[in-house]
Amino acid sequence: MFESAEIGHCIDDETFDAEVPALRQALLEAQYELKQRQDFAVIVLINGIEGAGKGETVKLLNEWMDPRLIEVRTFDQQTDEELAHPPAWRYWRALPPKGRMGVFFGNWYSQMLQGRVHGRFKNAVLDQAISGAERLEQMLCDEGALLLKFWFHLSKRQMKQRLKTLRDDPLHSWRISPLDWQQSKTYDRFVRFGERVLRRTSRDYAPWHVIEGADANYRSLAVGRILLESLQAALARPPKDKRQANVAPLGRSLDRKTLLDALDLTRRLEKDDYQEQLVTEQARLAGLLRHKHMRRHALVAVFEGNDAAGKGGAIRRVAAALDPRQYRIVPIAAPTEEERAQPYLWRFWRHIPARGTFTVFDRSWYGRVLVERVEGFCTPADWMRAYGEINDFEEELSRAGVVVVKFWLAIDQQTQLERFEAREDIPFKRYKITEDDWRNRDKWDVYREAVGDMVDRTSTEIAPWTLVEANDKRWARVKVLRTINEALEAAFAKHGK
Amino acid sequence: MFESAEIGHCIDDETFDAEVPALRQALLEAQYELKQRQDFAVIVLINGIEGAGKGETVKLLNEWMDPRLIEVRTFDQQTDEELAHPPAWRYWRALPPKGRMGVFFGNWYSQMLQGRVHGRFKNAVLDQAISGAERLEQMLCDEGALLLKFWFHLSKRQMKQRLKTLRDDPLHSWRISPLDWQQSKTYDRFVRFGERVLRRTSRDYAPWHVIEGADANYRSLAVGRILLESLQAALARPPKDKRQANVAPLGRSLDRKTLLDALDLTRRLEKDDYQEQLVTEQARLAGLLRHKHMRRHALVAVFEGNDAAGKGGAIRRVAAALDPRQYRIVPIAAPTEEERAQPYLWRFWRHIPARGTFTVFDRSWYGRVLVERVEGFCTPADWMRAYGEINDFEEELSRAGVVVVKFWLAIDQQTQLERFEAREDIPFKRYKITEDDWRNRDKWDVYREAVGDMVDRTSTEIAPWTLVEANDKRWARVKVLRTINEALEAAFAKHGK
Numbered sequence: 001m002f003e004s005a006e007i008g009h010c011i012d013d014e015t016f017d018a019e020v021p022a023l024r025q026a027l028l029e030a031q032y033e034l035k036q037r038q039d040f041a042v043i044v045l046i047n048g049i050e051g052a053g054k055g056e057t058v059k060l061l062n063e064w065m066d067p068r069l070i071e072v073r074t075f076d077q078q079t080d081e082e083l084a085h086p087p088a089w090r091y092w093r094a095l096p097p098k099g100r101m102g103v104f105f106g107n108w109y110s111q112m113l114q115g116r117v118h119g120r121f122k123n124a125v126l127d128q129a130i131s132g133a134e135r136l137e138q139m140l141c142d143e144g145a146l147l148l149k150f151w152f153h154l155s156k157r158q159m160k161q162r163l164k165t166l167r168d169d170p171l172h173s174w175r176i177s178p179l180d181w182q183q184s185k186t187y188d189r190f191v192r193f194g195e196r197v198l199r200r201t202s203r204d205y206a207p208w209h210v211i212e213g214a215d216a217n218y219r220s221l222a223v224g225r226i227l228l229e230s231l232q233a234a235l236a237r238p239p240k241d242k243r244q245a246n247v248a249p250l251g252r253s254l255d256r257k258t259l260l261d262a263l264d265l266t267r268r269l270e271k272d273d274y275q276e277q278l279v280t281e282q283a284r285l286a287g288l289l290r291h292k293h294m295r296r297h298a299l300v301a302v303f304e305g306n307d308a309a310g311k312g313g314a315i316r317r318v319a320a321a322l323d324p325r326q327y328r329i330v331p332i333a334a335p336t337e338e339e340r341a342q343p344y345l346w347r348f349w350r351h352i353p354a355r356g357t358f359t360v361f362d363r364s365w366y367g368r369v370l371v372e373r374v375e376g377f378c379t380p381a382d383w384m385r386a387y388g389e390i391n392d393f394e395e396e397l398s399r400a401g402v403v404v405v406k407f408w409l410a411i412d413q414q415t416q417l418e419r420f421e422a423r424e425d426i427p428f429k430r431y432k433i434t435e436d437d438w439r440n441r442d443k444w445d446v447y448r449e450a451v452g453d454m455v456d457r458t459s460t461e462i463a464p465w466t467l468v469e470a471n472d473k474r475w476a477r478v479k480v481l482r483t484i485n486e487a488l489e490a491a492f493a494k495h496g497k
Numbered sequence: 498m499f500e501s502a503e504i505g506h507c508i509d510d511e512t513f514d515a516e517v518p519a520l521r522q523a524l525l526e527a528q529y530e531l532k533q534r535q536d537f538a539v540i541v542l543i544n545g546i547e548g549a550g551k552g553e554t555v556k557l558l559n560e561w562m563d564p565r566l567i568e569v570r571t572f573d574q575q576t577d578e579e580l581a582h583p584p585a586w587r588y589w590r591a592l593p594p595k596g597r598m599g600v601f602f603g604n605w606y607s608q609m610l611q612g613r614v615h616g617r618f619k620n621a622v623l624d625q626a627i628s629g630a631e632r633l634e635q636m637l638c639d640e641g642a643l644l645l646k647f648w649f650h651l652s653k654r655q656m657k658q659r660l661k662t663l664r665d666d667p668l669h670s671w672r673i674s675p676l677d678w679q680q681s682k683t684y685d686r687f688v689r690f691g692e693r694v695l696r697r698t699s700r701d702y703a704p705w706h707v708i709e710g711a712d713a714n715y716r717s718l719a720v721g722r723i724l725l726e727s728l729q730a731a732l733a734r735p736p737k738d739k740r741q742a743n744v745a746p747l748g749r750s751l752d753r754k755t756l757l758d759a760l761d762l763t764r765r766l767e768k769d770d771y772q773e774q775l776v777t778e779q780a781r782l783a784g785l786l787r788h789k790h791m792r793r794h795a796l797v798a799v800f801e802g803n804d805a806a807g808k809g810g811a812i813r814r815v816a817a818a819l820d821p822r823q824y825r826i827v828p829i830a831a832p833t834e835e836e837r838a839q840p841y842l843w844r845f846w847r848h849i850p851a852r853g854t855f856t857v858f859d860r861s862w863y864g865r866v867l868v869e870r871v872e873g874f875c876t877p878a879d880w881m882r883a884y885g886e887i888n889d890f891e892e893e894l895s896r897a898g899v900v901v902v903k904f905w906l907a908i909d910q911q912t913q914l915e916r917f918e919a920r921e922d923i924p925f926k927r928y929k930i931t932e933d934d935w936r937n938r939d940k941w942d943v944y945r946e947a948v949g950d951m952v953d954r955t956s957t958e959i960a961p962w963t964l965v966e967a968n969d970k971r972w973a974r975v976k977v978l979r980t981i982n983e984a985l986e987a988a989f990a991k992h993g994k
Contacts, residue, residue: 003962004953007759009752124621131628195958199888202954204881207747210953222751250704255506255715262504384701391696456501456707460696461689465500 001195002210005153009222010215023224024064030231031065031101038099038341040144040234044227047109048152049190051162052213053220057152058103060220061227071096075106084298084354086400087111088136092349097341098144108133109149109197116193117186126193130200135392137206142385143343146234147206150223151198152213156187162214250384250453258452259467265412268472278474281481282321288485289326289358293492298402299358301484304366305409306447307437308419309470310477314409315360317477318484328353332363344368344386345393355401365390366406369454374446387457394463403491404463405484408451409470413444498692499707502650506719507712520721521561527728528562528598535596535838537641537731541724544606545649546687548659549710550717554649555600557717558724568593572603581851583897585633589846594838595641605630606646606694613690614683623690627697632889634703639882640840643731644703647720648695649710653684659711747881747950755949756964762909765969775971778978779818785982786823786855790989795899796855798981801863802906803944804934805916806967807974811906812857814974815981825850829860841865841883842890852898862887863903866951871943884954891960900988901960902981905948906967910941 011019034042046054062070073094082090096102112129115121137147154162163184202208209226211219269277288294301318303311315329330351339347345365353359369390373383394404411419420441423433440447459465466483470476508516531539543551559567570591579587593599609626612618634644651659660681699705706723710716766774785791798815800808812826827848836844842862850856866887870880891901908916917938920930937944956962963980967973 001953001955001957003956004756004949007754007756009754011752122621124625127628128621128624131624131631134628192958199892199957202888203885204878207881207884207954209747218751225751250706255508257504257506259501259504381701384704387704388700391699395696452501456498457699457704458498459500460498461692 001198002153002191005210005212006155006158007212008214009212009218011217011221013217016217016221019221020064023221023228027065027224027228027231030228030235031069033235034101034231035069035099037235038097040146041096041098041341042101042146042148042231042234043096043140044101044103045107045109045147045149046103046105046152047107047113047150048194048211049154049159049187049213051159051166052152052154052211053216054105054150054152054213056216057211057220057223058105061103061224064224065101069099070101070103072103073105075104075110081354084356085352086396086402088396089349089352091136092346095140095342095346097338099341108136109201113190113193113197117189123196126196127200130197132396133201134203137201137203139345139385139389139392140343141205145343146230148227148230149201149206149208150226151194151208151210152219153210154213156191158214159187160184258448259455260410260448260451263410263467263469265410265415265469265471267469267475269474269478271474274474274478277478278317278481281478281485282317284485285318285321285481285488286323288488288492289322291492294488295356296401297488297491298353298355298400299484299488300353300361300397300402300404301358302361302364302366302404302406303409304363304370304407305468305470306411306416307440308416308423308433309409309411310473311362311409313473314407314468314470314477314480315362318360318481321481322358327358327360329360329362332361332367344382345389348393352397352402364406365393366454366458369458370447370450373450374443387454390458391460394458394460398462401491403487405487406459406463406465407468407480407483408455408465409468409476411470413441415471416441498695499650499688502707502709503652503655504709505711506709506715508714508718510714513714513718516718517561520718520725524558524562524721524725524728527725527732528566530732531598531728532566532596534732535594537643538593538595538838539598539643539645539728539731540593540637541598541600542604542606542644542646543600543602543649544604544610544647545691545708546651546656546684546710548656548663549649549651549708550713551602551647551649551710553713554708554717554720555602558600558721561721562598566596567598567600569600570602572601572607578851581853582849583893583899585893586846586849588633589843592637592839592843594835596838605633606698610687610690610694614686620693623693624697627694630698631700634698634700636842636882636886636889637840638702642840643727645724645727646698646703646705647723648691648705648707649716650707651710653688655711656684657681755945756952757907757945757948760907760964760966762907762912762966762968764966764972766971766975768971771971771975774975775814775978778975778982779814781982782815782818782978782985783820785985785989786819788989791985792853793898794985794988795850795852795897796981796985797850797858797894797899797901798855799858799861799863799901799903800906801860801867801904802965802967803908803913804937805913805920805930806906806908807970808859808906810970811904811965811967811974811977812859815857815978818978819855824855824857826857826859829858829864841879842886845890849894849899861903862890863951863955866955867944867947870947871940884951887955888957891955891957895959898988900984902984903956903960903962904965904977904980905952905962906965906973908967910938912968913938 034040046058048054058072062072071094075090075094078090091104091108094102094104108129112126112133115129116123116126141147198208198210209223211222213219289299303315305311319327319329328351332347335347348361348365351359351361368378368386369383372378373380397404420433420437455465455467466479468476468479468483531537543555545551555569559569568591572587572591575587588601588605591599591601605626609623609630612626613620613623638644695705695707706720708716708719786796800812802808816824816826825848829844832844845858845862848856848858862883865875865883866880869875870877894901917930917934952962952964963976965973965976
């Protein structure tokens with residue numbers, strides 16, 4: 001895989017100087033067209049051997065192109081804040097928006113390779129990381145991103161020679177980092193595992209480009225050209241050209257029965273019982289969030305439900321138990337301009353709580369398989385693949401110790417009607433009812449089917465759905481609080497001690 | 498994920514009897530249209546809890562539909578022959594051709610689940626198997642297959658009850674297999690790992706369908722309906738509607754230098770040296786193939802090269818060393834009708850040697866990234882994803898002990914011209930030269946680029962390319978033999994003792 005990057009590619013200065021002006025011009029033009037159209041983001045991953053000119057090449061690209069539209073990120077040691085979040089969080093927060101280009105050094109590949117080369121884990125774990133990278137990249141490309149992966153290569157001989165040259169040159173010896181020396185010892189392992197990673201992750205939508213790094217002219221021109229060709233090809237696609245998935249129908253429940261039918265909506269709590277249980281559960285939650293095991297966990301509670309099912313009231317009862325510094329409530333409405341310029345899950349990743357804290361999502365990433373599906377705001381391919389993407393997302397959270405609790409607050413049509421009418425009668429509640437609510441009500445059955453599919457496909461051991469009988473608000477509120485408490489206790493019992 | 502398959506779905510007999518005739522009719526029609534058009538194959542995977550009606554449902558489908566167009570396969574204990582091949586071989590040989598439907602019991606999911614449930618490996622290895630299944634399925638779907646995955650479910654209570662009923666019924670107690678009893682003990686683990694597998698492998702192009710198995714009417718109708726809808730949706734797609742990949746340009750070597758330029762084509766062997774070395778290497782190969790370690794390995798040698806580079810002659814020198822019962826030579830020409838009805842790699846999988854044996858491929862699966870790419874016989878998306886598919890394929894071979902040796906026999910344009918002209922002059926060689934050869938010669942540079950990309954993207958540690966300087970036939974023949982011998986010796990040394 002690396003052989004042809006060891007044959008001494010080079011470009012003489014004359015050729016280089018003759019080629020660069022046109023290349024620069026074309027790159028700039030592509031960059032501005034990208035900015036103008038804002039159809040997709042460009043993500044460039046820089047990996048490979050130390051000393052093969054990774055930094056110099058990116059520096060040069062920044063000179064050639066408009067650096068205001070390029071964000072270069074290095075993922076080195078994790079910051080405290082990054083350590084408090086799931087591992088993928090640092091990459092999500094750094095994603096360039098549509099119309100711009102992000103260059104990632106020390107990205108996910110660097111992490112997995114370092115870990116494997118230094119024996120921190122075996123091939124099976126490396127393969128898990130590879131598979132995670134594939135899922136992330138496939139999702140990014142499905143969301144329209146142009147992903148370029150460069151591996152800068154040097155043969156062992158070339159690498160050693162370069163280190164020697166630098167060492168002997170007093171002006172440049174400072175450029176040799178301890179990492180360089182270390183790598184000269186681990187070169188063989190690095191290349192061997194590097195090949196495993198490249199082999200597995202070179203896919204049609206995001207192939208690896210191996211660049212021989214010895215000659216500066218060659219590597220600069222090679223990277224510039226590939227970048228240009230890829231940009232031009234991506235710009236030439238019609239704006240809405242998404243990958244046409246072979247979307248398979250999900251099939252419907254034949255007897256039209258879903259889990260929602262299994263709910264006993266007559267469940268209720270009398271006022272006295274409610275008061276007592278509410279206070280008990282609130283105190284329990286307050287205690288749990290102050291518990292020392294909470295330092296290893298974070299808590300995410302997702303609230304979805306029929307209109308007027310009482311999400312707001314339930315959320316307030318949860319919040320009432322807590323110090324406002326402990327939690328954040330994130331209401332999810334239509335995405336902002338900034339959010340629309342990012343992959344779908346980005347606007348949720350940004351609100352994922354740090355360890356020790358708690359975030360309530362008032363509506364959530366499930367919008368894609370509910371309202372966006374029903375209203376046709378996204379294509380069937382988009383919402384179909386969302387089930388898998390959401391499961392991957394929640395698995396990442398869960399693996400990092402985030403406890404994910406998901407509620408669907410269910411009421412029947414009659415109860416909804418009564419609440420809608422009541423809202424129209426009570427002046428201070430009138431803002432809560434809109435034309436949209438009445439329209440959604442007409443789509444009761446379609447939503448019901450979407451909810452059924454959602455629960456079937458995303459209620460998992462690591463992040464189960466809890467269906468809440470919400471005709472009686474008291475019952476619903478207590479059930480919500482109790483479910484959160486039980487989930488936290490289970491997590492503490494598992495990871496605690 | 499399984500909750501809504503535990504709520505007691507059922508369909509009464511009256512409804513069932515009323516629905517079935519129309520469903521049968523529609524299924525038959527879809528089946529015949531599929532047969533007529535031969536656009537794609539249908540692969541149905543049957544998994545889930547023992548006793549949930551898997552067998553009965555498939556039996557019923559066979560009654561409803563035309564069983565001549567359905568092949569039902571069970572992958573139980575591996576046969577001797579299967580054990581002698583890489584694990585995936587048994588699935589490849591069972592793939593239904595386009596226009597037909599294959600139903601797979603005991604498929605790859607059964608294997609990985611049993612292994613994990615019985616503690617033969619941990620989650621990391623399960624995840625590797627999951628990732629392998631994903632790659633296989635994505636490839637099948639990219640090749641146009643319609644893949645349906647059914648998970649038949651029973652709650653623990655339902656399963657126990659069913660076992661009890663059967664046991665107490667003397668007429669049916671024979672139907673309880675030891676596996677059933679075993680599963681009643683491992684139910685929880687089976688469901689837990691089942692969920693992990695379903696979560697990870699439910700993708701837009703091939704989602705899982707979880708079917709509650711307790712009520713026969715319900716499960717039969719549910720499976721029939723999903724099958725029908727999926728068939729109809731797939732038939733409604735325009736015939737050539739392949740997944741539109743975001744194909745990224747590969748980029749070209751700037752200085753136009755490839756590994757081929759690094760070859761010293763003046764290399765040659767004098768006649769005496771040749772005779773001596775040839776005999777030595779042939780004897781060495783004969784010995785290696787009789788070596789006891791060969792029982793754990795198989796050998797695959799791939800010959801590609803310029804027209805008139807001497808592939809045939811080299812292959813004959815390899816064969817000359819051997820007992821004809823030890824090897825097979827597979828010449829690859831245009832695919833047969835049967836082969837065109839299968840995924841691209843199928844026609845190579847069928848010739849993969851069993852352990853202890855040796856297959857020579859005279860041209861190979863690399864046709865896709867060479868002639869098919871250059872001549873436009875497949876789309877760019879097809880040949881772009883082929884690099885990854887081929888690497889996966891060779892990795893599967895290698896993991897199963899198959900030693901893969903790949904040769905590119907390289908000559909220069911002048912040598913080719915001389916050989917072409919010589920062939921036209923020698924009567925018995927005239928059949929070896931065609932119009933096509935002259936046409937290909939005009940595309941020398943395009944082929945050269947394709948060869949460069951091929952070597953860059955598929956020369957891997959597990960299956961490296963050997964570029965053979967073939968202007969001198971003697972040199973080439975000895976190098977080929979020696980390379981095979983060295984590869985075998987390295988494999989024996991690694992796995993041997």
